[in-house]
Structures are given as structure tokens and as C-alpha cells.
Amino acid sequence: MQAAVMYGPNDIRVEEREKPKCPPKGLILKVMAVGLCGSDIRNMTTDSLQGKYPHIFGHEIVGTVDETDAPDGAYQLGDRLYIYPEDHCLKCKACRSGHSENCMNSGNYINRQGGFADFVPVTNLQLQRDSVFKLPEGVSFEAASLSEPLSxxxxxxxxxxxxxxxxxxxxxxxxxxxxxxxxxxxxxxxxxxxxxxxxxxxxxxxxxxxxxxxxxxxxxxxxxxxxxxxxxxxxxxxxxxxxxxxxxxxxxxxxxxxxxxxxxxxxxxxxxxxxxxxxxxxxxxxxxHFGANSIQVQKAFELAISPQFPANKFITHILPLKDINKGIELTRTGEAIKVVLLPNR
Incomplete structure (x- = not known):
């Protein structure tokens, strides 16, 4: 697969990588759109992982199910999904008090392979929790990618x-x-x-x-x-x-x-x-303020894909994944409002 791989601060290389294996009882998502976030840019232009490279960032992820081992047929090949980057346990004190944005056991999306790639693995734990949403037909992948920053x-x-x-x-x-x-x-x-x-x-x-x-x-x-x-x-x-x-x-x-x-x-x-x-x-x-609780994540997703929200006005640049460095520069200079990258297209 093609991926934008960080080798160090400001060193992002688009190259061929091995496609990830399907996690047990999880799935492989074919990434159709991934937003370029300010935090991604900050992470990729500084020594954010303190030398632990190479690494693939990207957390505003939307795509289709390419492989699945999900139990009970919950997810089928071709299903259109939005993946919220943090999965909340919904059992700890923070979650139970309505503040799952402070979940004590949330998945660490920084340590996972991100979405600046053709394919991304989604674990069974993510599927069991509150981070996976199905897109209705007719909703564009680009619009749905705004769900995460909007949340x-x-x-x-x-x-x-x-x-x-x-x-x-x-x-x-x-x-x-x-x-x-x-x-x-x-x-x-x-x-x-x-x-x-x-x-x-x-x-x-x-x-x-x-x-x-x-x-x-x-x-x-x-x-x-x-x-x-x-x-x-x-x-x-x-x-x-x-x-x-x-x-x-x-x-x-x-x-x-x-x-x-x-x-x-x-x-x-x-x-x-x-x-x-x-x-x-x-x-x-x-x-x-940081993050969003579980129900706010859902409400933001529903708003992002609704006619009420003018998603297309925010997306000023749609680029192929190979142009990620151009997207970073457009965002840093203020020329772009929102850059969405299109792996697989």
C-alpha cells in the first residue's frame, strides 16, 4: 500500500509499505478520505514521538471495509465507516460521570498506525466500544471526515x-x-x-x-x-x-x-x-477544553453529515495522499481552511 511515513520532524515520505494484517475479530478499512489536522501537522513537524520513527499519523479517517473478521457479521465488506480516533471504555469513573473525553482507559490512537495510508487496521476493542459509525448512502467521504474536528x-x-x-x-x-x-x-x-x-x-x-x-x-x-x-x-x-x-x-x-x-x-x-x-x-x-464525550462525538458526526452543516465550504483543498507535504504547507500559510487527502484515489 501507499503511505505517508514520518521519519522525523518535517521528514514525511510517501512510499510503498506492506498492507497491515486484519486484527483478530477486527477489520481492515480502505481509507477513502482523511483530514489533515493541525495536531497532525504539529506532530509531523516536531519530534513528537521522541525518535520513535518511522510512524504513520492521520486520525480523521473515513473509508470502506476491505477485510473483516468482526464477529456476528456486524460489519460487511464495503460498509462505509467513520472511525473516531479515541475509543472510550464507558466503565471508568470519568466515563460514567459523563466525561468520557477524560476516559482513564481510552485507546491511544497516537501509538496506532494512522490513516495517512491506503489501509488502516481497526481493532476488535474499537468495534466493541464507541468509536465506529456507519455512513448513510449519499454522504460523501470528504464531508464525513469533518466529523472528528467538529466533535x-x-x-x-x-x-x-x-x-x-x-x-x-x-x-x-x-x-x-x-x-x-x-x-x-x-x-x-x-x-x-x-x-x-x-x-x-x-x-x-x-x-x-x-x-x-x-x-x-x-x-x-x-x-x-x-x-x-x-x-x-x-x-x-x-x-x-x-x-x-x-x-x-x-x-x-x-x-x-x-x-x-x-x-x-x-x-x-x-x-x-x-x-x-x-x-x-x-x-x-x-x-x-479538550476532546468530546461519547454522545457529543455522535452528535457531531450527525451534524457533520447533515444538510445543516456546509461541509463543502470548509474543504478548500482535496489532494491525493502523495501531495501531503503540499497540504501541510497550504494549511500552515493560511491559504487552506481544510485539506482532505484521498488515499486510493
């Missing part, structure tokens, strides 16, 4: 209850920022303000419901947010980018009693100075 955005906005009439600030206009803008509008937000340093991205995000855009390199973002909210600040502020300075600044964009979400991870080891006195006297709530 965390969906969970975040549900958790903080973005709702009718809200003013929402999103810091970062990358692919995740675009998802946040669109979903906030679908949930009834009255005003969506996007802060970013890349003019190209600010222009692109307007099609996803951004009412106002601010380039924080050319104007004071906090002052502008205050001006756009009659001096009050936003109901909810989501920092969806990897900059520590953005997290520090985000608290000053929220109204008294408002909510701030630290959505985007910053470089490991980074420390952020936050004015805790300001948080204290303004009754601010600060949340960290």
Missing part, C-alpha cells in the same frame, strides 16, 4: 451553552476557528467577533458567519472588542490558537461574569501570565 468544537460550545443572543469572540481563524464561527451561528449567537493576525484567514472566515474581524497586529483587539460590545465585553471568549499571549489577553475581552475557554493548546512548557485579580473581581469563569 471537539461541538462539545466546547455545548459545554459553555452558546445560545440565542450571545456575543462570542473567537481568537484564531484557522480551521478550528472557522468551525467555531459557523457553529456559534447555528446555535443562535447574535454577534461573532474573530481575532486573528492573518488577513487572508480573516477574509476567509467571513463566509462562516463572522460579523466582525480584527487583525490584532494592526489594532488593539481588546479595545475593539469592547467598542463592538458597548464597553461590556463578550458573553463567551474562545482562545482557539497556540499563542500564550492570546490566552493572557482573552480575559479582558469577556464581560463581567463571562466565560473564557482555553481551547487551543500552547507549546509544551509554555507558561502564561494571567491577571488573576482581574478574574477575581470580574467573576470570570475560565475553562480548559
Amino acid at each position: 471537539s468544537v461541538y462539545a466546547c460550545q455545548e459545554n459553555i451553552n452558546i445560545t440565542l443572543g450571545d456575543t462570542v469572540v473567537i481568537i484564531g481563524a484557522g480551521p478550528i476557528g472557522c468551525f467555531h464561527a459557523q457553529l456559534a451561528k447555528l446555535r443562535g449567537a447574535n454577534k461573532v467577533i474573530v481575532v486573528e493576525i492573518n488577513d487572508k484567514r480573516l477574509e476567509l472566515i467571513k463566509q462562516f458567519g463572522a460579523d466582525y474581524t480584527i487583525n490584532s497586529m494592526s489594532e488593539d483587539a481588546v479595545k475593539k472588542v469592547r467598542k463592538l460590545t458597548n464597553g461590556c465585553g463578550a458573553d463567551k471568549v474562545i482562545s482557539a490558537n497556540p499563542a500564550p499571549s492570546a490566552q493572557a489577553q482573552s480575559i479582558f475581552m469577556a464581560r463581567k461574569g463571562g466565560i473564557i475557554v482555553l481551547f487551543g493548546g500552547v507549546p509544551k512548557g509554555s507558561m502564561v501570565e494571567i491577571d488573576t485579580n482581574y478574574i477575581h473581581y470580574n467573576n470570570l469563569w475560565i475553562y480548559g
Whole structure:
């Protein structure tokens, strides 16, 4: 099979590899579409596995069953499937309390072979748990590949209850920022303000419901947010980018009693100075967000493949797997919103 193999930071080679063997009571998925995620790019451009290479990444996976040893005929050859990368045990304390995103026994998808390849194995444990979803006929593989990145955005906005009439600030206009803008509008937000340093991205995000855009390199973002909210600040502020300075600044964009979400991870080891006195006297709530619980994963999948969600607007580039390095560059420069790679085609 063809696969995009990481040999080290920024060293991604598309080459022939042996097709994986079907896991006992599992299946082999023929990968028809796989999204290129920001975390994939971060992992493939840094020493993310600390020298444990070669490795195949890719976790936004959709395809068809090519081989199956699944019991009871649960999966047939040709079945169209979306594979959520983490499988939750649904038995530990975190899962049972409704927070399976914090599952203590979840499958470690980083250590598995990923989907930047023609074929990927799916284990029996994955099939037994909550990570495999069948695609209805008529739904494109490309649209379904957005289910995974949408899941965390969906969970975040549900958790903080973005709702009718809200003013929402999103810091970062990358692919995740675009998802946040669109979903906030679908949930009834009255005003969506996007802060970013890349003019190209600010222009692109307007099609996803951004009412106002601010380039924080050319104007004071906090002052502008205050001006756009009659001096009050936003109901909810989501920092969806990897900059520590953005997290520090985000608290000053929220109204008294408002909510701030630290959505985007910053470089490991980074420390952020936050004015805790300001948080204290303004009754601010600060949340960290990562992942999605089991039912939110399902709801996000159902939304991604529904007519309500304009999947095709997000997918700006569809490339063959051999052009993965081009896809990485398009995403890093901000020219692409979402790149979807097509193995086997």
C-alpha cells in the first residue's frame, strides 16, 4: 500500500509499505478520505514521538471495509465507516460521570498506525466500544471526515451553552476557528467577533458567519472588542490558537461574569501570565477544553453529515495522499481552511 511515513520532524515520505494484517475479530478499512489536522501537522513537524520513527499519523479517517473478521457479521465488506480516533471504555469513573473525553482507559490512537495510508487496521476493542459509525448512502467521504474536528468544537460550545443572543469572540481563524464561527451561528449567537493576525484567514472566515474581524497586529483587539460590545465585553471568549499571549489577553475581552475557554493548546512548557485579580473581581469563569464525550462525538458526526452543516465550504483543498507535504504547507500559510487527502484515489 501507499503511505505517508514520518521519519522525523518535517521528514514525511510517501512510499510503498506492506498492507497491515486484519486484527483478530477486527477489520481492515480502505481509507477513502482523511483530514489533515493541525495536531497532525504539529506532530509531523516536531519530534513528537521522541525518535520513535518511522510512524504513520492521520486520525480523521473515513473509508470502506476491505477485510473483516468482526464477529456476528456486524460489519460487511464495503460498509462505509467513520472511525473516531479515541475509543472510550464507558466503565471508568470519568466515563460514567459523563466525561468520557477524560476516559482513564481510552485507546491511544497516537501509538496506532494512522490513516495517512491506503489501509488502516481497526481493532476488535474499537468495534466493541464507541468509536465506529456507519455512513448513510449519499454522504460523501470528504464531508464525513469533518466529523472528528467538529466533535471537539461541538462539545466546547455545548459545554459553555452558546445560545440565542450571545456575543462570542473567537481568537484564531484557522480551521478550528472557522468551525467555531459557523457553529456559534447555528446555535443562535447574535454577534461573532474573530481575532486573528492573518488577513487572508480573516477574509476567509467571513463566509462562516463572522460579523466582525480584527487583525490584532494592526489594532488593539481588546479595545475593539469592547467598542463592538458597548464597553461590556463578550458573553463567551474562545482562545482557539497556540499563542500564550492570546490566552493572557482573552480575559479582558469577556464581560463581567463571562466565560473564557482555553481551547487551543500552547507549546509544551509554555507558561502564561494571567491577571488573576482581574478574574477575581470580574467573576470570570475560565475553562480548559479538550476532546468530546461519547454522545457529543455522535452528535457531531450527525451534524457533520447533515444538510445543516456546509461541509463543502470548509474543504478548500482535496489532494491525493502523495501531495501531503503540499497540504501541510497550504494549511500552515493560511491559504487552506481544510485539506482532505484521498488515499486510493
